């Protein structure tokens with residue numbers, strides 16, 4: 192049986208394009224034949240391995256655990272192995288204790304090898320499986336992709352993948368509903384609710400459809416669960432230290448391009464001064480996006496060896512092309528990138544590139560990237576981080 196636990200990561204709206212989908216998959220509808228193939232695979236076999244992407248978020252872990260609960264109810268042997276542990280605010284999810292972190296050892300490799308089928312959830316690229324990648328890719332079992340990201344790699348044997356759903360959780364729900372909606376109990380409902388809710392930004396992103404609400408209504412009814420405790424467990428778990436970090440980060444908020452683009456930066460020094468880590472920045476970028484004029488919001492996180500960037504946007508403003516230009520990617524309204532360069536340089540380069548990827552007013556394109564004031568301010572911030580601690 193699966194235990195409980197994990198926190199929600201950033202939520203991701205669905206991609207609007209169906210580029211690169213395997214032939215025979217369609218936007219906008221479940222694919223009954225493919226679901227039937229997966230159900231037959233499940234019925235005909237016993238040992239299943241389930242995995243998801245590095246740094247799992249609410250949809251990744253919620254979907255993985257939900258599918259795990261489902262297979263367990265059907266009497267199957269289920270192994271859950273990920274590259275990374277659950278984040279601090281998802282550890283409470285029902286079944287999270289059963290998720291193993293890949294240690295590279297023989298025992299786990301043998302179980303991966305022995306699985307009749309390997310389910311890969313919320314990720315369609317080998318590289319995003321982290322240290323598990325080669326073991327999963329080379330596993331002899333049937334590889335089943337369940338995912339809502341665009342452009343899947345070609346090495347999966349079966350797909351239940353569409354880009355027009357809110358979340359991987361929605362696809363797992365379709366599979367369970369096709370089998371037997373009566374299987375939906377509190378654990379299944381809680382994990383699927385978490386998956387769908389986090390990937391829709393608590394039901395506010397543009398991927399929140401009538402179908403999302405119909406599914407959630409079914410989860411609440413059949414699971415007998417309430418939303419409030421789940422939201423509290425996911426979002427109301429901040430520490431005082433992380434609030435102090437938020438205070439420092441808010442002081443760096445800068446608007447450019449006539450206020451259409453906003454960003455904040457978090458330096459290593461800020462972590463040291465507040466006793467926090469990058470995990471404590473969860474949700475920060477949302478404060479920038481909450482500014483009325485802002486259509487695209489970014490947060491730049493200084494790391495030991497480079498700079499991590501999260502991109503968020505409202506409505507039709509797509510930021511994944513912008514993120515891709517810096518070696519990252521993601522969904523139109525939520526994307527990320529990592530650049531091996533100093534914070535100040537990355538901020539300048541990324542902000543300067545905005546007009547190539549966003550539809551910014553011509554007048555504001557003219558003033559390009561950082562104003563002299565912004566640049567000076569940024570420099571002062573960066574100088575700050577190298578000063579000796581004055582406290």
Ligand SMILES: [Mn+2]
Nearest residue numbers: 250313359390
């Ligand atoms: Mn997802």
